[in-house]
Each structure stands twice: as structure tokens, then as C-alpha cells.
Amino acid sequence: MTGGERRYDVWAAGDAYERYMGRWSRLVADAFLDWLSAGPGLRWLDVGCGTGVLAQGAAAGCAPRSVLGVDRSGGFVATAARAAPAGTWFLVADAMALPVPDASHDVAVSGLALNFLPEPADAVRESVRAVRPGGLVAAYVWDYAEGMDVLRAFWAAAEEADPDAAALNESRRFPLCRPGTLGALWTEAGLVDVSTRPVVVPTVFTGLDDLWTPFLSGQGPAPGYLAAAPAAVRDRVREALAARLPVAGDGSVTLGARAWAVKGRRR
Structure with missing residues (x-):
């Protein structure tokens, strides 16, 4: 990933991110937690916690002993902390240097964060270090390559309007969006099972504005690209996107969003 690509990956304003992707990431977090089927009374660690969606879901539905969320974005941590349930804490910290002792947690999870870390393998090894033997390490990422319809439509429209956008397309930039790649990453970290x-999850928009306006938030690769683009380019992208959408008779747009989840246990 080049420095030019990184400068569009803006993660600072938690409320803006919530408007952009939060409504869909909450649905994925709930399904992911159901799949984990972790028992009560466990110590949870949420790595790259963002605005706290996954940590809050664990606190609400998994009867944990404690939940700690860490993220390198102070803005995201501040947003997460405002809605922190009892027994849940959030810290600004690096996923590749977790501020926790060895084997101090029972479960380490990460939601939609791995592709944005400089060294995902190092982050997974850090999560392994943080959980006890037999502890669970799990994560999920958007399927940028094939299963994230709204982003696929956006980048197709962006490339039509601006050929330079091709280098920023998340489906090309992020290799950790396939089950085989994720499984190999977990196995190489020494995890078993x-x-x-x-x-x-479905992504249903009331109309074009409902879909388009969150892309103006400036948070994440696609909104970061739009924020830096000239107004004329933004207008062309919007027009090209509108032409690609499956619009129903009532003006609504129904697309799909797929994430891939992975889990394993420390020996």
C-alpha cells in the first residue's frame, strides 16, 4: 500500500463513520457474535474497536466479565467511550503492541480492521499473545473483492469518472477479504480449530441521497477519495453511481453486504 493510498484512509470522526458504515457493521457484528457462541463470564478484548460496535454487542449479548476495546484513533475511541456499558473500557492503543499482559483475556476479536493495519499478521500474533491457552481469537472483514455491493458500485462509478481512482479501489488494495487468506493467516499464527x-446482511437505502450522503463523510477510503476530489469529479461519480443502481419503484435501493469471519483457538 502506498503513501498516496494511505492518505485517503481517514479514521478520525466516529459520528461521521457511524453515518457512513455503522448501520451495516452493527448487523454484521451481531451475526458474528452469534457464530462465536462464547460463554458468559469471559474477558473480552476488541482490537481495532473503531466506534465500539463489536465491544458493545459483546457487552449486551454475551454476559462478559469485562470488555476492553482498543483503537489507534482517538476520535473513534471517544465515540465508543460515550456509549460504554458498565464493565466496558476503551483505550487509544496500537493493535500491534497491545497494552495488556500475556494470557490476560479469554476472547480477542477484531471487526472490519485487519485490512487497515500495516502488518495484519503481527496484529493476529499480538491477539494470540493476549489470550489464555484455549482462548478464542476471531475477526471479520468486508468482502471487498466480491461481496460488498455498495463499494463495488461506488468504485466502478469512480473509475468511470476518474481513471486515477482505480489505484484506490478497495477490492484491489485489500487481500484479506477471502476465506482462504484469512484461514491461512490464523493457521500461520499458530491457532487451531x-x-x-x-x-x-442486506443494505437497504431509501433512495440515492441515503446512499450517497454518507460517502461525503470523509471517513474511510471511498469518502476520503471524494473529500480530496474536485467538485466536478464528485458530481461525475454521483451521476455514474446513480446510473448503476437497481432502483425500485418507490425509489429505494437494495444491495447486499458480505463479510468473511474467521475464528481459532490458542493451543
Whole structure:
């Protein structure tokens, strides 16, 4: 990933991210937690916690002993902390240098973060270090290559309007969006009983504005690209995107979103 690509990956304003992707990431987090079927009374660690969606879901539905969420974005951590349930804490910290002792947690999870870390393999090894023997390490990422319809439509429209956008397309940039790649990453980290599964949720928009406006948030690769683009380019992208959408008679747009989840246990 080049420095030019990285400068579009803006993660600072938690409320803006919530408007962009939060409504869909919450649905995926709930399905992911159901799949984990972790028992009560466990110590959870949420690595790359973002705005706290996954940590809050674990606190609400898994009867944990404690939940700690860490993220390198102070803005995201501040957003997460505002809605922190009892027994849940959030810290600004690096996923590749977790501020926790060895074997101090029972479960380490990560939601939609791995592709944005400089060294995902190092982050997975850090999560392994943080859980006890027999502890669970799990994560999920968007299927940028094939299963994230709204982003596929956006980047197709962006490339039509601006050929330079091709280098920023998330389906090309992020290799960790396939089950085989995720499974190999977990196995190489020394985890056992590794398994993967898709998590599919519907993404329904009331109309073009409902879909388009969150792309103006400036948070994430696609919004970051639009924020830096001239107004004329943004207008062309919007027009090209509108032409590609399956619009129903009532003006709504129904697309799909797929993530891939992976889990394994420390020896």
C-alpha cells in the first residue's frame, strides 16, 4: 500500500463513520457474535474497536466479565467511550503492541480492521499473545473483492469518472477479504480449530441521497477519495453511481453486504 493510498484512509470522526458504515457493521457484528457462541463470564478484548460496535454487542449479548476495546484513533475511541456499558473500557492503543499482559483475556476479536493495519499478521500474533491457552481469537472483514455491493458500485462509478481512482479501489488494495487468506493467516499464527464463514446482511437505502450522503463523510477510503476530489469529479461519480443502481419503484435501493469471519483457538 502506498503513501498516496494511505492518505485517503481517514479514521478520525466516529459520528461521521457511524453515518457512513455503522448501520451495516452493527448487523454484521451481531451475526458474528452469534457464530462465536462464547460463554458468559469471559474477558473480552476488541482490537481495532473503531466506534465500539463489536465491544458493545459483546457487552449486551454475551454476559462478559469485562470488555476492553482498543483503537489507534482517538476520535473513534471517544465515540465508543460515550456509549460504554458498565464493565466496558476503551483505550487509544496500537493493535500491534497491545497494552495488556500475556494470557490476560479469554476472547480477542477484531471487526472490519485487519485490512487497515500495516502488518495484519503481527496484529493476529499480538491477539494470540493476549489470550489464555484455549482462548478464542476471531475477526471479520468486508468482502471487498466480491461481496460488498455498495463499494463495488461506488468504485466502478469512480473509475468511470476518474481513471486515477482505480489505484484506490478497495477490492484491489485489500487481500484479506477471502476465506482462504484469512484461514491461512490464523493457521500461520499458530491457532487451531480454525474455521471461516460468510456473514451476509442486506443494505437497504431509501433512495440515492441515503446512499450517497454518507460517502461525503470523509471517513474511510471511498469518502476520503471524494473529500480530496474536485467538485466536478464528485458530481461525475454521483451521476455514474446513480446510473448503476437497481432502483425500485418507490425509489429505494437494495444491495447486499458480505463479510468473511474467521475464528481459532490458542493451543
